[in-house]
Amino acid sequence: MDDDMCDAVTSHLLGSRPNTYTYTKALAEHLVAEGRGDIPTAIIRPSIIGAAWREPMPGWIDNYNGPTGIFVGIGKGLLRYMMGSMAATADIIPVDIPVNMMIAIAWQTAVTRPERVHVFNCTSGRTNPVSWGEIETMIVKSVTKNPIDKVFRVPSARFTASPLWYRLVVIFDHYLPAYIFDLVTKFIGGKPILMRIYDKIHRSLATLDYFTSNNWDFASENSLMLTSAMTEEDLKEFNFSMNGLRWQSYLDTYVLGTKQFVLKEDLAGLPLARRHLLKLQIFQYLMQVVLFCVVWRLLVARTNIARKLWRFVISLSQKFVVRLPRVTRSS
Structure with a gap:
């Protein structure tokens, strides 16, 4: 039986089975039980x-x-x-x-x-x-x-x-x-x-x-x-x-x-592998920060709502920074 014929009859042979792997396992069990x-x-x-x-x-x-x-x-x-x-x-x-x-x-x-x-x-x-x-x-x-x-x-x-x-x-x-x-x-x-x-x-x-x-x-x-x-x-x-x-x-x-x-x-190379992964993690974090800044800058430049939200965040941050020393001294 050549490959083309196998492909032609495969779906018929499988029936409700998902793939040839499960089919051949069932076939092997059947042959063992019969013989x-x-x-x-x-x-x-x-x-x-x-x-x-x-x-x-x-x-x-x-x-x-x-x-x-x-x-x-x-x-x-x-x-x-x-x-x-x-x-x-x-x-x-x-x-x-x-x-x-x-x-x-x-x-x-x-x-x-x-x-x-x-x-x-x-x-x-x-x-x-x-x-x-x-x-x-x-x-x-x-x-x-x-x-x-x-x-x-x-x-x-x-x-x-x-x-x-x-x-x-x-x-x-x-x-x-x-x-x-x-x-x-x-x-x-x-x-x-x-x-x-x-x-x-x-x-x-x-x-x-x-x-x-x-x-x-x-x-x-x-x-x-x-x-x-x-x-x-x-x-x-x-x-x-x-x-x-x-x-x-x-x-x-x-x-x-x-x-x-x-x-x-070699498990002795684990410290080197960890350092390599740490570099990738830092690079990924920096790329995410850059991407966020670029997207945010485009939004601020193009939409009025984003500009107002940005000004509000800046203003809130400034108020927090101004109050921070007072809170520290009072504590």
């Missing part, structure tokens, strides 16, 4: 896999899959807007949780030998929920406290549920700065790459819109049944509970792990 014969079988369904919480070490991660690529884009200052609902649950699960659960499930399935295939959801939404809006705030704090090397812009992240607003901000806050940067780079003899990077980013984000814009409540009865069948010693050895995880602390460790294991950055 298992008399072998005891169980299926585990983890949600969005993130960096390790505890094992093999806090923050361990070795690829850009899941939220890691998003966090890198935010940390670099490139990814500033995403489609999604701030109230929707960000069902992120640390990688060591489903690994421990798989070991426990394999043990239970081998011992009990169930006749039918049991499905186990490994998620955080019911036991330790966090919204995309909360993740947005916390990840910006994390990448500001422990910045990635050579940040392009001051990190910022916003989710929006409006497709129209998203298209507008992508043009003016993603592509326009990238186009200007590439133009300057080309002018000084460099290789313009930022526009191509943004093209890749937005192609990747398009596959995530469905998951960041919707909310799900995953059943956990089978997982509770598994927990009840284990002793306290077993539960300590193979911990797959999300109780005790603090999201801000976890994301701080996540960012450090991403720097160290994915981006291959």
Whole structure:
């Protein structure tokens, strides 16, 4: 089957499924259930896999899959807007949780030998929920406290549920700065790459819109049944509970792990990265002040209301300054 034929039949095969990723997962589960014969079988369904919480070490991660690529884009200052609902649950699960659960499930399935295939959801939404809006705030704090090397812009992240607003901000806050940067780079003899990077980013984000814009409540009865069948010693050895995880602390460790294991950055360079980010923050603040002054000056020059408001503010400030020494002396 060639690519053209695949494209032609894809929409028919997907049906109500949002993409080929979910379709192939369902297809794999179906094939396992149909072809298992008399072998005891169980299926585990983890949600969005993130960096390790505890094992093999806090923050361990070795690829850009899941939220890691998003966090890198935010940390670099490139990814500033995403489609999604701030109230929707960000069902992120640390990688060591489903690994421990798989070991426990394999043990239970081998011992009990169930006749039918049991499905186990490994998620955080019911036991330790966090919204995309909360993740947005916390990840910006994390990448500001422990910045990635050579940040392009001051990190910022916003989710929006409006497709129209998203298209507008992508043009003016993603592509326009990238186009200007590439133009300057080309002018000084460099290789313009930022526009191509943004093209890749937005192609990747398009596959995530469905998951960041919707909310799900995953059943956990089978997982509770598994927990009840284990002793306290077993539960300590193979911990797959999300109780005790603090999201801000976890994301701080996540960012450090991403720097160290994915981006291959030396953590000894953090002071230099912080100084670079501070320079960007100062530059951004100065640019905002200049822009405000220019816009305000144009308004004062062109509108009578703005001039009156400006005179009122100046007059009020002068009265406050005159009274200030008197207040100081009387106190």
